[in-house]
Structures are given as structure tokens and as C-alpha cells.
Amino acid sequence: MRTRALALRIIRQFVRDKRTLALLFLAPLLVLTLMNFVFNGQSVKLHIGAVSLPEPIESRLERADADIVPYSSMDEAEDALRDGKLDAIVSIDHGAPSLLLEGSDPSVSRSVLVVLQKALQAEAPNAPQLRVSYLHGEEGLTSFDSFGPVLIGFFSFFFVFLLAGVAFLRERTTGTLERLLATPIRRSEIVGGYLTGFGLFTLLQAALIAVYSIYVLGMYMDGSIWLVLLMNLLLTLTALTLGTLLSSYATTEFQIIQFIPLVIVPQVFFSGLFNLDAMNPWLQKLSYIMPLYYGADAMRGIMIRGEGFADIRTDVCILLGFSVAFALLNVVALKKQRAI
Amino acid sequence: MTSDLVAPKPPVVEIDGLTRSFGGRTVLDGITLRIGRGELFGLLGPSGSGKTTLIKLLTGMDKADSGTVRMLGERLPKLAMMHRFGYMAQADALYNELTARENLLFFASLYGLAGSRRNERIRAAMGVVDLLDHLNKPVAAYSGGMKRRLSLAIALLHEPELLVLDEPTVGIDPALRQSIWKELLALRQAGTTIVLTTHVMDEADKCDRIGLLRDGRLTAVDSPEALKARSGAQTIEEAFIALGGGVRT
Ligand SMILES: Nc1ncnc2c1ncn2[C@@H]1O[C@H](COP(=O)(O)OP(=O)(O)OP(=O)(O)O)[C@@H](O)[C@H]1O
């Protein structure tokens, strides 16, 4: 009854606050759309300078989506490379093919190598043709498809963390929390009310982000949308409980912002967006205390590898554990405001 | 238990040897106080003397470092006792995005009011503070005095037997202040016990008894007349300065 009254009040306040609603619902979509444009655009057209290249190789390269510019001398081509007009120069040096890469963008270098290898391989008909197939995903899987699931989880987490933290802080700094605590409400009812009231919006947000990414942005999706929703909801619940908990240790909105580099940014590094294989194994273990690590792992599993519930059960349990633990700590932290 | 009281009914508030300090600084020091049923008790004291701190302790929102607080015979802090008093904080704690009605609905639900009884109480409480015409306005559009009155209405919602009001009439114009005092006196007639803090001397004059708080100590507790007589002063203000200033009588 009291929990419901509190949840209802939070929902009413939320609906009146159009800007916050927009931040919660539109900002993640906007950022995801931008990310989509950046990482999912047309594959970059490579510019390759050719110095005294045999005609068959040149035409093969042309067909492999590269813009071939013939140069008569190496010096001329190198000037163009330095001016940024070319990504690489291919030449025949003493009978052997040689490649000079511009090199400042590793992903471009890699593309050049792939294109060149294909072209050269086809020129040597007696070499066995390499057949390429994919265990997960497909040839068209872009980098957006591969880290998209992590982004979905991340944005749900980030925005809910921020909003829940600020909302709970505001309740404290405006004195309404103290006023609330002068009524017969239990501390657990306050936490429950916040979870229910905010939970409704986080549920909507999680669903909106997932559906938009998959059906509008066309993110690669091999699993069940319901599992994606479940994972997203669990992540936002963790963000909600963590945000309100940490807001007990902040006295201004700005201090909530200060939690971002402390709490949010490290999670990004451990969420699977970056390959951690090169990191000290002891440091790698830090990922086990990061909620986003489990969320991202499960989201990737579902969306790219088509995993079912059995495969993500551990992640589900751990995130639930995080939420319950943070919620209980919240109840304890409220003791600071009222003795009982 | 305590038989030294003249009043036949048990005290509503019993405070014994109450001490509270914040970070090593003692804010309340050995407060002992009884407030009887149906009494209108005023706490008077300069800014920072510990009035609000005392109010929070006698409602059980805060916990004493030593000493005991009892409300209606029950040792505080105790959650069940939160039902028994109505509280008005020194700073208006209202939800500005919501209308007055929504604020009232929320607090009424917290006290377990529902249905037609809830609507009835909302109308009654808003009638007392003369805000019935502004029930559906968002609180953000209220003036300072209107917010104060809405806070008072919230304290009255569940018809508590004890009202605890921290500076209830700050920012309210004289005419309205008078009408609020009329209501407070009527509530007292009906048997409600009222504890309030104030800076306004003529308000102190209307109280049954006043407690003078100074640097965390209760320097005097008595009826306004007795205090004036004791300090040989004409007005409460003079008595306040004489007694509060540490002049012994
Ligand atoms: N939570 C707290 N932490 C630290 N100090 C506090 C706290 N609450 C009150 N104090 C200190 O206790 C003293 C008494 O404060 P209190 O609010 O009770 O004064 P007051 O009599 O209500 O003053 P005013 O008339 O201005 O409202 C002040 O010096 C204040 O700084």
C-alpha cells in the first residue's frame, strides 16, 4: 500500500518531467543511431597506388572494391601517399610484389592486406583456394553488430544509473526524504517504491532500446528477443539499485556526475568492447565485480551466438544477486537518515 | 510511574536527560521535559539553539546519544509511533511537480487513509488552511506562504493526537497567521497536543507553556505569565532575553 503510493508518486512526477523522460527514452536511441552510422556505414573505398603493376592484378584489385591509381614512378606515388591521397602503394620490386602502407589507421591497413591477398591468390591458379565460412555471424557482420549488444546494455545501464542517482539525491536534498521518514513508511518500503516506480520506466526503456536496435537499426540478432529484454531489464535494475545506493554518498548532483569515471567508465573497459587478452590476468579478474561484464556477456551470447536461457543462467543469477545486494544495502544506508 | 505530575492524564511527551551531539559538538545537553495531554507547548530559542534537533528527537526521527524519549508512554524511536503524530518540517518538503491534491493523496496513503475518508480529510485539512480553491494547482505555482499552509494541511491529514510543528507560521501574513492560530487553539480545545517552535514573541504568549532553549539547554520552562513574573519583565521578549541570556532568578 505505501510502496504502491510511493511508486505511483514517482510515476506521476516522472510523467510531468518531460526532459528527463526524453533523456531516458530518446538519448540512448540517438546515440545508438549515431554509432550505427559511424560503424555500419558503407565499407571504406580503398585508394591504392599501382606502380608498374601487371594488368591482370590491377583489374582484380579494381573488382575488389579498391580504387587503383596507376603511377609511372615510385617517387610520384610516395608523394601522393604522403599527401593522404593514397592508403597504400603496390609495386613490383625486382620481380616480387611489394606493399607500402600509409599505416596510420590499422583497420585500413588490414583491409588493404585482405584485398591484396585475395587478388594475388586468384592470380596464382595452382594455389588451393581458401574457403572462408563463419561459425557465428556472417560475412556482412559489421563491427556495430559485434559490439552492438554491449552498447544496448551499456546505455540502459548508464542512463538509469544517472537518473536514479539524481532522483534519489534530490529527494534527500529537498528535504522530502526526511519528511517521508516522519511518516510510518518502512525503509524497505521506500526502496521497494523506488524499485517499482522507476522499474516501470526502466522496463519501458530497456524494451525500447532493444526493439529499436534490432528492428530499426537492423542489428544482427540470432536469439530470442525476450531473453534480450530480460537481460536488459536485469542490467537496468542493477543500475537503479546501484545509482540510489551511491547517491547516499553524494551531496550534490555534480557529485553524482563524479561517479561516472569511477563506476561507469571502468565497466566499459571490462564489458567486452575491448579485448583484454593482453591485460595482466590478475587485472582481468576485476571484470568479475562489474555488473556490465555479465550483462554484456549474456547480450552478446544471445544476439550473436543465439544462446538460450541455459547458457546465460549464470549471468542472470549474478545480476539478480547484484540487484538484491544493492537494494538491501540501500535499506541499510537509509538508517543514516532515520534510526528505525 | 511519574506521580509528580499535576495533570491527571499521562504526559504525551516525556524526555529525560536527553543529549545529542554532532561530530563531537554537543547540540542538546541534558534536556528533561514533560508535555501534558492537550497542552500547547512552544519552544523558543535563538537560531542554532537546537530546536529542530529537539523536535526530531521527540518524534523518533533521530536517535539520542544518551537519555530517553517517550511518546504516549512508548519508548522511541519506534516505527508504530510514527502514526501518532502529525509533523510539519521547518523547510517545506513538497513535490513541486505534483499538484497540491497529489501531494495530499500521497501523504494520506502513507498514513493508511483511503477511499471517501481520504477525500473527506483532504478537504477538511485544506479548509483549515484556506487552500480549497487551489487544490488542483501544481505546487510549483504556489507562493511561499501557500506552501507553508499546504505543509500544515499535510500534518493535519490523519487527525493525529499530537502535532509537531517546526516554525509553522514563518512566511505567512498576519491575517492568515491569526486564522491559523485560531485553528491551532481550536484543535487544542478538541484535545490535540501541540508542540511548536517559534521566533515570534506574541505567538509564544499564546502558548500554555514555553520552553526557553539556549545553547542546547532548557534554561526555563513555564507559562508565559510565570516567566514574565519570574524575570520581572513586561513582555515575553524581555523575559526571553533575561532568562535565555543566563540571568539566574
Ligand atoms: N545533522 C547535523 N549535523 C551536524 N550538525 C547539526 C546537524 N543538525 C543540526 N546541527 C547543528 O546543531 C545546532 C542546532 O541546530 P538546529 O537546527 O536544531 O537549530 P534551531 O534551533 O532549529 O535553529 P533555527 O531557529 O535556525 O531553525 C546547529 O549548530 C547545527 O549546526
Ligand SMILES: [Mg+2]
Ligand atoms: Mg530549526
